[in-house]
Amino acid sequence: MLRIASRAVGFVWHVALRYFRSTRADAHIRVLSSLTAGGLAVGTAALVLALAALSGFQNHLLRDLALHTPALQVELGGRVDSATGGVGSAASIVDRVTAAEGVVAAQELLYARGWLVDRRGVAAVEVVGYEQAPPAWIPVEAAAVPGLIVPLQVAQRMGLTVGGSARVASPRSSLTPVGPRPRVRTLPVAAIYDAERAGYEDLPVLLPLEQAAALFAGGDRRLDLTLAPAADPEEVAADLRAAIAPAEGSVATWRQANRALLFVLRLEKGLVFSAVALIVAVAAFALLASLSLVLSSKRSEVGVLAAMGVPPARLRGIFLTLGVLLSVGGAGVGVLVGAGIALLLDSFRVLSLPSDVYIVDYVPFLVREEDLFVVAFSTILFTGAASLLSARKASRLDPVEAMRSART
Amino acid sequence: MIFVAGVTKAYRDGEARREVLRGVDLEVGRGETVAIVGPSGSGKSTLLNILGALDTPDAGTVRIDGVELSAARPAALAGFRNRSLGFVFQFHQLLPDFTALENVTMPGRIAGRSAASLVTEGLELLGQVGLRDRAGDFPQQLSGGERQRVAICRALMLEPPVLLADEPTGNLDATSGARVLELLNDLRQRRATTLVLVTHNPAVASRCGRTLLLDGGRLARHQAPGRPLNRQRR
Numbered sequence: 001m002l003r004i005a006s007r008a009v010g011f012v013w014h015v016a017l018r019y020f021r022s023t024r025a026d027a028h029i030r031v032l033s034s035l036t037a038g039g040l041a042v043g044t045a046a047l048v049l050a051l052a053a054l055s056g057f058q059n060h061l062l063r064d065l066a067l068h069t070p071a072l073q074v075e076l077g078g079r080v081d082s083a084t085g086g087v088g089s090a091a092s093i094v095d096r097v098t099a100a101e102g103v104v105a106a107q108e109l110l111y112a113r114g115w116l117v118d119r120r121g122v123a124a125v126e127v128v129g130y131e132q133a134p135p136a137w138i139p140v141e142a143a144a145v146p147g148l149i150v151p152l153q154v155a156q157r158m159g160l161t162v163g164g165s166a167r168v169a170s171p172r173s174s175l176t177p178v179g180p181r182p183r184v185r186t187l188p189v190a191a192i193y194d195a196e197r198a199g200y201e202d203l204p205v206l207l208p209l210e211q212a213a214a215l216f217a218g219g220d221r222r223l224d225l226t227l228a229p230a231a232d233p234e235e236v237a238a239d240l241r242a243a244i245a246p247a248e249g250s251v252a253t254w255r256q257a258n259r260a261l262l263f264v265l266r267l268e269k270g271l272v273f274s275a276v277a278l279i280v281a282v283a284a285f286a287l288l289a290s291l292s293l294v295l296s297s298k299r300s301e302v303g304v305l306a307a308m309g310v311p312p313a314r315l316r317g318i319f320l321t322l323g324v325l326l327s328v329g330g331a332g333v334g335v336l337v338g339a340g341i342a343l344l345l346d347s348f349r350v351l352s353l354p355s356d357v358y359i360v361d362y363v364p365f366l367v368r369e370e371d372l373f374v375v376a377f378s379t380i381l382f383t384g385a386a387s388l389l390s391a392r393k394a395s396r397l398d399p400v401e402a403m404r405s406a407r408t
Numbered sequence: 409m410i411f412v413a414g415v416t417k418a419y420r421d422g423e424a425r426r427e428v429l430r431g432v433d434l435e436v437g438r439g440e441t442v443a444i445v446g447p448s449g450s451g452k453s454t455l456l457n458i459l460g461a462l463d464t465p466d467a468g469t470v471r472i473d474g475v476e477l478s479a480a481r482p483a484a485l486a487g488f489r490n491r492s493l494g495f496v497f498q499f500h501q502l503l504p505d506f507t508a509l510e511n512v513t514m515p516g517r518i519a520g521r522s523a524a525s526l527v528t529e530g531l532e533l534l535g536q537v538g539l540r541d542r543a544g545d546f547p548q549q550l551s552g553g554e555r556q557r558v559a560i561c562r563a564l565m566l567e568p569p570v571l572l573a574d575e576p577t578g579n580l581d582a583t584s585g586a587r588v589l590e591l592l593n594d595l596r597q598r599r600a601t602t603l604v605l606v607t608h609n610p611a612v613a614s615r616c617g618r619t620l621l622l623d624g625g626r627l628a629r630h631q632a633p634g635r636p637l638n639r640q641r642r
Contacts, residue, residue, distance in 0.1 A: 011517050018505045304501045307462055308562075309490020309518050311483040400462050403501055 012314055015305070016321035023294060023326070032290040037330030039283030043276075044331050044379055048338025050276045051371040054269050056346065056364030064359055065261070068137040069254040070224035071233045072103075074240065076249045090221065096243045097223060102231030103240075107131055110212045112219030116150070116205055117167040117184070118158045125154060127168065127219075128204040129212020135224055138206060140193035146211075147190030151203035155192045164189050168207060170215040183215050223249070277378055284382035287327055291319060291390035302394050303402025312395035319394045323387025331379045338375075339367045409602050410436040410459065410570065415468030416625075417454055428454050429465070430625030438569070441596075441603040443613035446622035452606040453574055455622060459604060460493055460572050461485045473569055490518050494563030494601070496592070498575035500555040502547040502562075508534065508554075509543035512561045519566060526565075533561040537591050553584030557591060564595050571596060573605040577612055589615065 023029045074097060076090060090108055097106045110129035115122050134140055134149055148168070150160055160166055165188050173180040187207060212219070227236060233253040240251045255262060295302070302315060310318075342365035345351060351363035412434040418427040428451035436442050446452050457463035458470060461477050470477040473492050480488060494515075495501075502511045512533055513526040534540045537557040539550075547555055556576065563571055576592060577585030589612060596603055605616060613619045620627045 011520070014517065022505045300501065301503050301505075304503060305514075305518075306486070307460070307489065307495055307501075308515050309486045309488070309493075311486035313483065314518075400457050403497065 009317075011310075012317040012321055015318045016325060019294060019298060019318070019322050020325040023290070026293075026297060029290060029293050029297065032286060032293055033326050036283055036286040036290050036326055037333075039286050040280065040327055040330030040379065040383070041334035041337065043279035043281075043283050044334030044375055045338035045341070046276050046279055046334075047273065047375045047378070048335055048367065048372065049342055049365070050272050051269065051375065052338070052342035052346075052365040052367045053363060054272055055366040055368050055371060057360075058265050058269070059366050060360050060364055061265070065258060066254060069257060070135075070137070071227045071231075071254055072225040072236055072240070072251065073254075073257060074106075074223040074225065074244065074249045074251050076108075076221040076223065077247050090223075093244060093248055094223060097225060097240060100236060100239050100243060102228050102236040103225050104228055105226040106223045107133075107135060107226075108209060109135060109222050109224055110209060110216060110219045111204075111222065112170070112212065112216035114171065114205075114216065115169040116154065116158060117169050118160065120158050122169075123154055123158060126204040127212060127216060128206045129209040129216070129219070130206050131209040134191075134206055136226070138193055138204075140191045145188060145190050146208045147188035149191045149193060149206035150189055151205070152192055152194040153203065154205065155189070160189050160192070162189055162192055168205070168211075168215060172215075172217065185211060185215055187211060273374070273378075277382075280379055280382050283327075283330070284386040287323060287383055288386040288389060290326055291323055291387060292393075294322065295319065295390055295394050299397065299402045300404075302397050303399040306397065306399035307403065315395040315397075316388075316391040319391035320384070320387045323383055323390065327379070327383040327387075331376070331383070334379075335372060335375060339372065342367050409438045409440070409473060410434065410604065411469070411471040412459070413469045415455075415458060415465040415470060417451070417458065417463070417465050427625055429458075432468070432622075432625070432627050434620070434627055436602055436604060438602055439600045440618065441605070441616040443616035443619045444604065444606045444622055444627070445608065445610070445613050445619060448608075450622045451625060452622050455627075456572055456574050456604065456606050459570075460495060461489050490515060491566065492568050492570060494566070494568040494571045496556070496559055496563045496571065496573040496576045498578040500547070500552075500559040500579075502555055502558060504547050507544050507546055508539060508550065508558045511547065511558055512565055514562060515565045530561070530565065533565065533595075534558070536595065537561055551584075552580055553588060556580060556584070556588050560588065560592055560595065564599065564601070567599050568601065570602045570604070573603065575607055576605065577609065578607070585609075585612075 023033050074093065076093065094106050094108065097103055108131045110127075112127045112129075114125060114127045116125050128135070138149065140149055148166055150166070155161070158166070165186050167184050167186045170183040173182050225236075227233060233255075237251045237253050237256075244251065305318075306312075306315065345363065346365035349362035353361050353363060355361035412432055415429055415432040416427065417429040418425050420426075432455060434442075444452050444455065454463065458465050458477075459472065461472075461480075464478065472488075475488055475492070477485065477488075502508075503514065506514065509527065509530050513523075513530040516526040516529070517523070531540055531543055534543050537560065539554060539557055539561075542550060542554065547558070550558065556579075560576070563573075571592075573592065577588050580588060592603075593615070595601075603616070605612070607613050618629070620629060
């Protein structure tokens, strides 16, 4: 049975290869099949390059994001009290979180919006209250004295220096006998950090947690967790969800915390892919035209094959195989050329970008196996559909009519 | 061997409906040779195509070698054509992309037989028609008579019980036609193959055991055989 099946496949290849060879002899078919191969090569190369460029950019962005986002975080519920140490307090949650397998440390942070006030003016800033040391994603050594840790861009704009001081104002006011007064504290500038992230306008100003809590009571509080290198964030998150009540807080991995951004990145990639894939679709139409021309010139022969007992499925197989033979060369060359160009452009950083615009100063390219798979799969899909249309037409030919066409 | 009863076939010709076959009945025994003659457009080729499972009748029964053709599925019919029928067409219908030997062995390849044994048998067949040294030539390198000899070899490659020939000498000069007929007869006799042959040529028809006239959509006995292609078994 297996031998007969393999011989059936062998027969299909035998005929398809001979027809493929005959396409070289007919000028019209030769031109069309060359156009098909060229179109597929251009289309697949463009697809590989476009996806490599997007993957390159996204890789840099995600790496940067991962550096500045904890692997796992717990958004504390609004009713959790950080001051008390009872059940449901922040301290109690920290105890349970750090007891979980895979968690190395937990740091409580407070997020709020406020103003930095100086003689030169006012800057609206994101404020992060930190406990003990600044979070790992802020590139600064632990400050010698507790105080403000200010991003370089903000410090330069406001003329702040380490050792000086600045006032931090909260949008909340305090009620005093003479009426509401703004909450303002003057704090020493303990450190200035340069995250080398030009273009980020909301780099946070950090201050000790107790100061932040006093100024911004009611701000969003979060536990940033440090995980053991081998720990799987998803598994740890699942364990923590069992240990923490929903009212106490919600657990999110860095992917879940950034899911909107990740969704946009995926969407961007999908849209670019769809647009560039139109080139492959056009090439697939050229393939359809080539195969139709081959079928038209081989019409009587297909009729003879049917008369000799080639079943419709094998006639379909012959033209499907012919479609593969006509398209595989172009698509293969396109993938190789696209990947080669992407690797060269990335290695030699050929395309430069203004360094103050984006996180990298060149257009990065990253050729990923999964992108190549998607390109190959979509090319197979398009060319397969074109081949199938011709193949179906071949298998539905009336052998008598087809053979008659040879005489007319 | 071949049993045809009440076969009708009509074609649409614009608004008109043209009945080509009007209740054709035919019985052909194993090893018998039958010629079907008739004027142009009388439906000879249509009847042959129906016998060859290449066309379907509008009504009636066609049974060949015990197989009811109208009941078979397309894939089964394809297998039946491959195993049980050999075709010889007026215009040889060789595959131009394949050599003479490849054309001859094509039915065997379709049947899934091994290439090695097919080559041996194919060369032997080509040798029997004097074309062994032309085995590697493509059809366009052969003369009309040679092409038709190759086509006969192809039709007989799998030793089918039934051979259907549509004007096998219609496109050849008298000498080539006579040679092709001799070969057809010789090879057919060795295998006791049933032959149904459609022809315009009375001389060709006269060499069959029985000649039937297809006229007005019906078959009728035409004349006694002149110089039969073989001794009749019925």
